Amino acid sequence: MGTRYGFIYAHPDDETFLSAAVIRELADQGEAPALLLATRGDAGRQGLERAKNRTELARLREEEMKVAAGILGIAHTEYLGWPDGQLATIDFPALVAGVIAFIQKHELAYLFTFSEDGGNGHPDHVTISKATTAAVLSGECPSVRKLYYTASASLIASGHTPSIRVDTERWWTMKAAALRAHATQYIAIEKLFGDLANFPENHRWEAFVLGWQDGVMWPKPKI
Template sequence: MEGIEMEGIKTPVALLLAHPDDESFLAAALCRRLAELGEPAVLLTATRGDAGGRGSELAASLGRRLGEIREQELEDAAAILGIREVGHLGYPDGKLGEADEEEAVERAALWLAMRRPATLVTFPPDGGNGHPDHRAISRIGTRLVQERRVAGLERLVYIGSETLAREGRKEALALDTAAVWPAKAAALAAHRSQIDTIATYFGDLSEAPEAWRFERFYLAWEDGKAWPGAEEPGSVSDTEEG
């Protein structure tokens, strides 16, 4: 399959994220667009979100059942967004940085190799908000692509962050979530156990908040080259913070 080019993103696309709900927060419009193009994404999460009890009183009350419930919430959100398949590595939530990184790279590579993506979308090196799980999955995803762990996986795309913008990195794609807001809102609402946290960022989900209106993506690696298209390309690792 030749795949479809979409401003720095070539299909098929895999998302490698830390927790259930990351996809709805940060890549819902992208997933919907890919589904509309007939090239639905696949999603691999590092954890089951089982430490997300601060998301609501409901989440806190679920105890050991939270991971199982969040897996189902993710399945519901994925169906809304048109994600073709969801997988889980099952690492403890909040402790991904303590896991054996080489093992995590190998396990992710095995899962991805069976889905044959051309582009991997993950967090930027700073994790976007500094979350240790986000930073850890960024390292894992970056290694997967740079070290050519998956045949045919040649493009690395980072989810936008203030750090990337400050560094002057060239944005490859910006998607207006207002155009798909009903789907994004429904996907966010599907993460019922996290509704208090979601409300903190997105309000009552009646409309796209201006601060979160655009989903932004940066092409960090392509065919062995870091920051392709940049006037002064540097190493992806230049932006890593530990």
């Protein structure tokens, strides 16, 4: 099978935080998931302790991402190379064009990105979510069948039900290894997940809401 599944996020590590088990399950089914990252994560506060400057941090994070991609089974990792922390201020149509080019290149059918609130409100997350939605609605990506958003607290509160839910418990050793691969980010990772040696009950699920399907925004999930 070719590459049909695309994950579109802002920073190296977003893919592991939100979708490590979803990606690994797809890879195990013979899929070749593709990952697009809008930035190389070159403004991470913690990372700058380990790198002399942003260029070196970008290189470090790309190396970390390669290791994580191997663990998750990601077949293609691509970067748009926009500056970390500044996605909300760059030329939006140029960002959308980069997302469209990625979708077209791989003829992707199923896309995954942040919910429009960015999950945690990070402006980079919000912006790449909007850019992915704009790419799908542009009419220039006819290969796309479904667009999924992370099931953020606000999406659930507004009545949406996840149509993809993966229990990460049986995947925890794999997910923890991918998180550890993002070594420059260990403070943020431990803050969220705690000691990686222990399964984090409060982060059991990776969940996505179907946001768009075959021309329809927020299609009713079939029960």
